[in-house]
Structures are given as structure tokens and as C-alpha cells.
Amino acid sequence: MQFIDLAKIEVQAGKGGDGIVAFRREKYVPAGGPAGGNGGWGGSVTFMATERLQTLLDFRYARLFKAEDGKKGGPNNRTGASGKDLIIEVPCGTMIYDLETDKLIGDLIKNEQSCCVAQGGKGGLGNKHFLSNRNRAPEHALPGLEGEYKSLRLELKLLAEVGIIGLPNAGKSTLISSLSSARPKIANYPFTTLVPNLGVVRKPTGDGTVFADIPGLIAGASAGIGLGHEFLRHIERTRLLLHLIDSNADDPVADYQTIQNELIAYGQGLPEKKQIIGLNKVDSVDESVLELVKEELQALTPAPIYAISAVTRTGLEPLLSKIWQELDDLKKTQ
Numbered sequence: 001m002q003f004i005d006l007a008k009i010e011v012q013a014g015k016g017g018d019g020i021v022a023f024r025r026e027k028y029v030p031a032g033g034p035a036g037g038n039g040g041w042g043g044s045v046t047f048m049a050t051e052r053l054q055t056l057l058d059f060r061y062a063r064l065f066k067a068e069d070g071k072k073g074g075p076n077n078r079t080g081a082s083g084k085d086l087i088i089e090v091p092c093g094t095m096i097y098d099l100e101t102d103k104l105i106g107d108l109i110k111n112e113q114s115c116c117v118a119q120g121g122k123g124g125l126g127n128k129h130f131l132s133n134r135n136r137a138p139e140h141a142l143p144g145l146e147g148e149y150k151s152l153r154l155e156l157k158l159l160a161e162v163g164i165i166g167l168p169n170a171g172k173s174t175l176i177s178s179l180s181s182a183r184p185k186i187a188n189y190p191f192t193t194l195v196p197n198l199g200v201v202r203k204p205t206g207d208g209t210v211f212a213d214i215p216g217l218i219a220g221a222s223a224g225i226g227l228g229h230e231f232l233r234h235i236e237r238t239r240l241l242l243h244l245i246d247s248n249a250d251d252p253v254a255d256y257q258t259i260q261n262e263l264i265a266y267g268q269g270l271p272e273k274k275q276i277i278g279l280n281k282v283d284s285v286d287e288s289v290l291e292l293v294k295e296e297l298q299a300l301t302p303a304p305i306y307a308i309s310a311v312t313r314t315g316l317e318p319l320l321s322k323i324w325q326e327l328d329d330l331k332k333t334q
Helices: 172-179 252-266 287-298 316-333
Strands: 006-012 045-050 064-066 086-091 094-098 104-108 114-118 149-156 162-165 197-202 208-213 240-246 274-280 305-307
Touching: 006 114, 045 094, 045 104, 064 086, 086 149, 104 114, 114 149, 162 172, 172 197, 172 208, 172 316, 208 316, 240 252, 240 316, 252 287, 274 287, 274 316, 287 305, 305 316
Parallel strands: 006 064, 045 086, 162 208, 162 240, 240 274, 274 305
Antiparallel strands: 006 149, 045 114, 094 104, 094 149, 197 208
16 A cells, blocks of 8 residues: 555535525415525535544545535525535544645544534525515525635644654664564665554553654755655654664764754754664674663763664563653653
């Protein structure tokens, strides 16, 4: 399945039904008077979040969404039927922007949370509304009003409590496969992960916490270089960042600084997020070298550092215990 996290669409609410001109025609009512009914309301366009969807793939080819028009009024003061509202389902975490003003219209985070983006047009008045002492037989009615039209940008930001970040080949996909039932593509070349992967990691209490493996960031990602700039937005939703570093790299400290610089350049509150550092692949690194790397990193950051191996599962239990503790502390302060 393709991962689509941006889409541009157009929505058109339904037109209100026309009011009509009609008069009572009853055998024993010689002066029946006007009896034209009002038109019905046009249908509105509403977005609703659902946990069943994970991407915006449905909007890649379908670009125009239109609600039903209202029906015209009827004789004997009957109001026309209202048009059916159009309910558009989107994944949880979808933000809806007005393309013309770039204003945020809705941010749908919870399941079944909804947002009306285009109001249906009001139905026109029938001739019964124009009866007066001066005009006992009005012969005009009003047409229904057009429904609202909007050009929209849909932007999906994944909802995960823990975001796993790091350079390509840091072992993020291997880690998320070790911690959860997710089975991302894993290979020894850059940009193996082309889309964010989600995995549910079970707490000791039995509750599930969503981890997101964010595709590899590189130097210049915040400026549009590489693949990471397309997915930096997904880190905004996370509560906690797990920064994975390849301890077997040529310069793990420089790798750490590269990612931190990209978070700072991107902004949006990412530099202020709580972080935990995971020194990965320690099964292939000499103990003395590992200690030196930990000391150099600790001089740069107050974040706790854990030596782990996603392949052998070395050090994963202490790392998870720290993650659960940090998440609990963050929930208490929010």
C-alpha cells in the first residue's frame, strides 16, 4: 500500500432547493391564497476521522467531492427535502487547510471526530412568505442559495507517542521489528525505509504504545534534501523521541549532531521534545570504544544514553523501562 500524506482536493456543498409559486385549489375555498413551499437545504460536506484508514491514498485520484442538492418546495406549503450531507472519512491525525488562505480549518485527532468544512446552501422561500395586505396573491419565489465551495489541502501527521529518528542504516526498522509485530523492509543500503512504519509495543500493563519509525534523515533534510524532509512533520505529533545512532559508524558523535541540527532547522517544537539516545549495534563494537562514544555524547546532551542491539535484543528491556517512565512523566505534566 502506498503511503500518501498530502492531498489537494475540492469540495462543493449542495445548492439549496428553489421555492415555488403555488396556490390552494380547493373546491370550497374560493380564495385559497399562496401555498408555495420552501426549498430544502443543500447537503453539507463534513470530514470524519477513522482508525480504519492509515493514508490519504483515497484522495490521490478523486479530487472533487460534492454533496447533494436540496429539493424544490412543493404545493400546499410543503418544504422540499434537504440534500444528503457528504461524510468524507480520513485517517486520524489529518489536518485540513483552506488552500486560498492557508488557514487551519480542522485537526482531526480522535476516532469519529468530525469537522464541517462546507455549509450547504439555504433553500429558497416559496410564495407563501410574500403574502401581505397589499399583495394577496404573490407570484414570485426565491431560488435556493449555492452551497459553499472550498479548495483544501489535507495533511496527515502520524499519531505515535514515540518517534524513532536517526540517519539511514542506524537500525530503526530492525528495532521496531524487534519491539513490535511490524515487519518493515530491512536491507543494508540507504533509504530502505521509504514510508513511516508504525508498530504497537506492549507495556507491562498490557496497554499498547505506538512507535513510529521515521524514514532516514540526512544533512539538509529540513531544506528538502533526501527523503526525511517529507516526514519531519510526523515527528511533531510524538511525545518522545528515540534517537538511534549506529555505534559502529565512522563518527557516531557527528551523526548525532547532524540529526540535532536538522531538528533545530525544522523547528515546530522538535528541538524541545524529550529525547532518549539509543547507541545501536553494540554487539559489533569494542567495549572501550563504546564507553568513549558514550562519554562524548553525554558531554553534548542531558538525554539518557542506552547501549543496545536491536538484532540480539541486548539492552532493550532497560531502554523500554525508561521510555515508559518518560511517557508517564510527560502525561502528568500535560
